[in-house]
Amino acid sequence: MTEAQATVTQRRRISKIWLVPIVALVLGLWMLIYTLQSEGPEITIAFSSAAGIEADKTKIKVRNVVVGVVDSVRLAGDFESVVVTTRLDKAMAPLLREDTQFWVVRPRVGPGGVSGLGTLLSGGFIQLAPGTAKKRRSHFVGLDTPPVTPAGTPGLQVNLVSDSAGSVGSGDPILYKGYRVGRIDTALFDVETETMRYGAFIEAPYDDLVSSATRFWDASGITVSATAEGIEVDTASLESVLIGGVNFGLPDGGEPGDPVESGATFRLYPSRATMEARPYVRALEYVVLFTQSVRGLKSGAPVEYKGIPVGRVERVLLHEMQGDGLTGEGAPIPVLLHIEPARFGLPDTEAGVAELSRIVPAAVTNGLRAELEIGSLLTGSLYVSLSMIPDAPPDAMATFAGRDTIPSVAGGLEAIELRIARLLDKLNALPVETLLDRVDLVLADFGQIVGSEPMQGLPASLEATLVDLRDVLESVSANSALQERLLRTTTELNRTLQSLRTFLDTLDQQPNSLIFSRDVPKDPEPPAGVP
DSSP: OOOOOOOOOOOOOOOGGGHHHHHHHHHHHHHHHHHHHHSOOEEEEEESOOTTOOTTTOEEEETTEEEEEEEEEEEOTTSSSEEEEEEEOGGGGGGOBTTOEEEEEOOEEETTEEEOTTHHHHOOEEEEEOOOOSSBOSEEEOBSSOOSSOTTOSEEEEEEEESSOTTOOTTOEEEETTEEEEEEEEEEEETTTTEEEEEEEEETTGGGGOBTTOEEEEOOSEEEEEETTEEEEEEOOHHHHHHOOEEEEOOTTOOOOOBOOTTEEEEEESSHHHHHHSOOOOOEEEEEEESSOOTTOOTTOEEEETTEEEEEEEEEOHHHHHHHTOOSTTOOEEEEEEEOGGGGTOOSSHHHHHHHHHHHHHHHHTTEEEEEEESOTTTOOEEEEEEEOTTOOOOOOOEETTEEBOOBOOOHHHHHHHHHHHHHHHHHHSOHHHHHHHHHHHHHHHHHHHHSHHHHHHHHHHHHHHHHHHHHHHHTSTTSHHHHHHHHHHHHHHHHHHHHHHHHHHHHHOGGGGTSOSOOOOOOOOOOOOO
């Protein structure tokens, strides 16, 4: 019997030494996940220059609280700017919106004063202004200068348009009745329209003062004007005199308009006087074709309706004349008029424009005409007068260069000349020769009548009649016998009437006087007895 032999096999076991790298791997993954979850967003900011920016040193602040440090600074691919890379705190992620702004804070001297003096010792830093837009962003373009109004500031943003720059610039104050309520954010020159465009910000709650009827004007400097009452000096605050400023308000007698939204555009007038001269915004344009000379009619000349200013003359449409074929001899001259509905008491809104556009055609049908009148005999300046002419020939509105036209009639000296010419035409049209022939016939008949025998004897008959009339008048004169007889008869008649009046009075008091005598004896009384 043989002995059984056991088979021995070696069992493979994982060495405990592998626990160390496994634990390290798990810890590394956990730390990676924790880091990814806890670290803030990484952003890039493009600046035109790296002045005042250093990697691992320049800080990023929000309301003077450090929220990050610049990681690196490098040139952009086009070598036109520098790109700053930084990682912010995780809590800053909601602040990174499309309208978030970054700029470098350093010592500056500007219209708003001196700023950033604290960075002389601590060094510059990058300021973050949180945005309020809905979309998020991680790549930004830094500002070269700090924004006048940071994003998210409560208030109203409006645009101002001016024909010239004047003395208004970025950072200048916006005033309301002398009190600072806002500022000019930006000032840019539009090359296409050749106008200055300003971005203005009105702080809350003063933004409620701005409506569709609000007007803005340049309040810089001092305005001096001479009037009948003396010399008037108009100036705003000392700040606006020194550095410039913009004022706003309502025109004299104006009513507040409708509320406006951010982004609304207003005209910036050179002065308050200019604003008062042209206080309205909405207007209609009409064209008048004048057949007479327009010499003395200038742009800006008033347009009046029965002596009331209702608009102004914009210009003579010389270029449009060629396009419409009005170049022949005797062709009318087209003049563009600017009519404001508010001058007629209508609202300075689109509704007022629509109402005026409905009224004018009906007025033209009833005789509304335009004519040139002399405004000054010294200068020879003209203005356009609109009036209702009852005997005007029927006419209707047409179009010229895409605008409605108002019929015209001759005015001024030319109207007088036209009337004289019409009078002379009527005189020339009279049948003068026929009238003279008839006058000759009438004179001949009159001569025959005068030379007839009855007419020759008429003076003698007339003289006899006058003699008889004189005798009659002498017979009734004061010293005539007829006058004495009349006086005597009148006296006797008066006496008779007086007696009749006495008789009637007696009869009224004693009706029995016709039967009994007037003196009635008293009743007898018996004598007293003798004792």
